Amino acid sequence: MKNWKENRNYRRIKDESGAVIANIITVDGIDVEVTSEVFLAYSQSDRRERYIAEELEPGKLLSLDKLREDEVPLGELGVEQEPSAESVLLLWADNQEKAVQKARLTAMLSELNEEEKGLIQALFFEGVSAREYARRLGVYHRTVIYRRDKLLEKLRRKIFS
DSSP: OTTHHHHOSEEEEEOTTSOEEEEEEEETTEEEEEOHHHHHHHHHHHHHHHHHHHHSOTTOOOOHHHHHHTTOOGGGGTOOOOOOHHHHHHHHHHHHHHHHHHHHHHHHHHTSOHHHHHHHIIIIISOOOHHHHHHHHTSOHHHHHHHHHHHHHHHHHHHTO
8 A cells, every 4th residue: 555646546736836726536537626625525535445455454355244243333444324225215205294194184283173272282282181171171181081082083083084
Protein backbone atom coordinates (compact mmCIF):
# COMPACT_ATOMS: atom_id res chain seq x y z
CA MET A 1 0.00 0.00 0.00
CA LYS A 2 3.02 2.26 -0.20
CA ASN A 3 2.16 3.37 -3.76
CA TRP A 4 -1.49 4.09 -3.12
CA LYS A 5 -1.26 7.61 -4.53
CA GLU A 6 -0.24 6.24 -7.92
CA ASN A 7 -3.24 3.89 -8.04
CA ARG A 8 -5.97 6.20 -6.81
CA ASN A 9 -8.62 7.51 -9.18
CA TYR A 10 -9.15 10.93 -7.62
CA ARG A 11 -7.09 14.09 -7.39
CA ARG A 12 -7.25 17.80 -6.63
CA ILE A 13 -6.04 20.37 -9.10
CA LYS A 14 -4.45 23.41 -7.51
CA ASP A 15 -3.25 26.75 -8.85
CA GLU A 16 0.21 28.29 -8.26
CA SER A 17 -0.83 29.61 -4.85
CA GLY A 18 -1.99 26.16 -3.71
CA ALA A 19 -5.71 26.93 -3.78
CA VAL A 20 -7.92 24.11 -5.00
CA ILE A 21 -9.56 24.92 -8.30
CA ALA A 22 -11.05 21.49 -9.14
CA ASN A 23 -11.80 18.13 -7.53
CA ILE A 24 -11.60 15.28 -10.03
CA ILE A 25 -12.72 11.66 -9.73
CA THR A 26 -11.99 9.34 -12.66
CA VAL A 27 -14.88 6.99 -13.46
CA ASP A 28 -14.45 4.42 -16.25
CA GLY A 29 -11.59 6.49 -17.68
CA ILE A 30 -13.58 9.73 -17.68
CA ASP A 31 -12.61 12.62 -15.41
CA VAL A 32 -15.63 13.99 -13.53
CA GLU A 33 -15.46 17.26 -11.61
CA VAL A 34 -17.21 17.00 -8.23
CA THR A 35 -17.93 19.24 -5.26
CA SER A 36 -15.59 19.40 -2.30
CA GLU A 37 -18.12 17.48 -0.17
CA VAL A 38 -18.33 14.61 -2.67
CA PHE A 39 -14.55 14.55 -3.05
CA LEU A 40 -14.05 14.44 0.71
CA ALA A 41 -16.56 11.62 1.16
CA TYR A 42 -14.97 9.65 -1.69
CA SER A 43 -11.41 10.11 -0.41
CA GLN A 44 -12.43 9.15 3.14
CA SER A 45 -14.11 6.02 1.83
CA ASP A 46 -10.96 5.13 -0.11
CA ARG A 47 -8.83 5.65 2.99
CA ARG A 48 -11.16 3.44 5.01
CA GLU A 49 -10.80 0.67 2.43
CA ARG A 50 -7.01 0.97 2.46
CA TYR A 51 -6.97 0.89 6.27
CA ILE A 52 -9.05 -2.28 6.35
CA ALA A 53 -6.85 -3.86 3.68
CA GLU A 54 -3.70 -2.99 5.67
CA GLU A 55 -5.14 -4.64 8.78
CA LEU A 56 -5.80 -7.93 7.00
CA GLU A 57 -3.23 -10.66 7.25
CA PRO A 58 -1.92 -11.62 3.81
CA GLY A 59 -4.08 -14.30 2.22
CA LYS A 60 -7.04 -13.74 4.57
CA LEU A 61 -10.37 -12.39 3.43
CA LEU A 62 -13.10 -10.86 5.52
CA SER A 63 -16.30 -12.86 5.50
CA LEU A 64 -19.44 -10.89 6.22
CA ASP A 65 -21.14 -14.05 7.49
CA LYS A 66 -18.25 -14.77 9.87
CA LEU A 67 -18.28 -11.20 11.16
CA ARG A 68 -22.00 -11.45 11.84
CA GLU A 69 -21.51 -14.80 13.61
CA ASP A 70 -18.80 -13.22 15.76
CA GLU A 71 -21.16 -10.28 16.42
CA VAL A 72 -18.62 -7.74 15.19
CA PRO A 73 -20.28 -4.32 14.82
CA LEU A 74 -20.03 -3.60 11.12
CA GLY A 75 -19.93 0.13 11.76
CA GLU A 76 -16.45 -0.27 13.24
CA LEU A 77 -15.25 -1.73 9.95
CA GLY A 78 -16.57 1.17 7.95
CA VAL A 79 -19.48 -0.80 6.55
CA GLU A 80 -22.48 1.45 6.29
CA GLN A 81 -25.63 -0.53 6.91
CA GLU A 82 -28.44 0.63 4.69
CA PRO A 83 -31.92 -0.81 4.98
CA SER A 84 -32.75 -3.22 2.19
CA ALA A 85 -35.06 -2.14 -0.61
CA GLU A 86 -37.56 -4.68 0.68
CA SER A 87 -37.50 -3.15 4.18
CA VAL A 88 -37.93 0.35 2.78
CA LEU A 89 -40.86 -0.76 0.61
CA LEU A 90 -42.54 -2.60 3.48
CA LEU A 91 -42.14 0.43 5.76
CA TRP A 92 -43.57 2.69 3.04
CA ALA A 93 -46.55 0.34 2.51
CA ASP A 94 -47.14 0.18 6.27
CA ASN A 95 -47.08 3.98 6.52
CA GLN A 96 -49.49 4.26 3.58
CA GLU A 97 -51.88 1.81 5.24
CA LYS A 98 -51.67 3.70 8.54
CA ALA A 99 -52.40 6.97 6.74
CA VAL A 100 -55.51 5.46 5.13
CA GLN A 101 -56.67 4.05 8.47
CA LYS A 102 -56.04 7.39 10.19
CA ALA A 103 -58.06 9.22 7.55
CA ARG A 104 -60.95 6.75 7.88
CA LEU A 105 -60.90 7.01 11.67
CA THR A 106 -60.84 10.82 11.53
CA ALA A 107 -63.81 10.79 9.17
CA MET A 108 -65.73 8.40 11.45
CA LEU A 109 -64.95 10.44 14.57
CA SER A 110 -66.28 13.56 12.88
CA GLU A 111 -69.62 11.75 12.36
CA LEU A 112 -70.10 11.16 16.11
CA ASN A 113 -72.53 13.23 18.16
CA GLU A 114 -71.26 15.52 20.94
CA GLU A 115 -71.89 12.97 23.72
CA GLU A 116 -69.89 10.31 21.87
CA LYS A 117 -67.09 12.76 21.08
CA GLY A 118 -66.92 13.76 24.75
CA LEU A 119 -66.67 10.11 25.81
CA ILE A 120 -63.85 9.41 23.32
CA GLN A 121 -62.02 12.63 24.29
CA ALA A 122 -62.15 11.93 28.01
CA LEU A 123 -61.38 8.20 28.02
CA PHE A 124 -58.85 7.95 25.21
CA PHE A 125 -57.21 11.36 24.82
CA GLU A 126 -57.32 12.75 28.36
CA GLY A 127 -56.82 9.37 30.07
CA VAL A 128 -59.78 9.84 32.42
CA SER A 129 -60.99 6.62 34.05
CA ALA A 130 -64.54 5.36 33.47
CA ARG A 131 -65.33 5.97 37.15
CA GLU A 132 -64.12 9.57 37.02
CA TYR A 133 -66.01 10.26 33.80
CA ALA A 134 -69.14 8.72 35.35
CA ARG A 135 -68.76 11.10 38.33
CA ARG A 136 -68.52 14.06 35.92
CA LEU A 137 -71.75 13.00 34.21
CA GLY A 138 -73.50 11.92 37.40
CA VAL A 139 -74.14 8.36 36.16
CA TYR A 140 -73.00 4.88 37.22
CA HIS A 141 -69.59 3.89 35.96
CA ARG A 142 -71.09 0.75 34.37
CA THR A 143 -73.18 3.09 32.23
CA VAL A 144 -70.02 4.74 30.94
CA ILE A 145 -68.45 1.34 30.25
CA TYR A 146 -71.60 0.23 28.39
CA ARG A 147 -71.61 3.42 26.28
CA ARG A 148 -67.89 3.05 25.57
CA ASP A 149 -68.30 -0.58 24.46
CA LYS A 150 -71.28 0.27 22.24
CA LEU A 151 -69.40 3.18 20.69
CA LEU A 152 -66.32 1.06 19.99
CA GLU A 153 -68.50 -1.63 18.42
CA LYS A 154 -70.14 1.03 16.24
CA LEU A 155 -66.71 2.29 15.10
CA ARG A 156 -65.47 -1.27 14.50
CA ARG A 157 -68.47 -2.03 12.28
CA LYS A 158 -67.83 1.14 10.24
CA ILE A 159 -64.12 0.42 9.90
CA PHE A 160 -64.56 -3.13 8.67
CA SER A 161 -67.65 -2.60 6.53
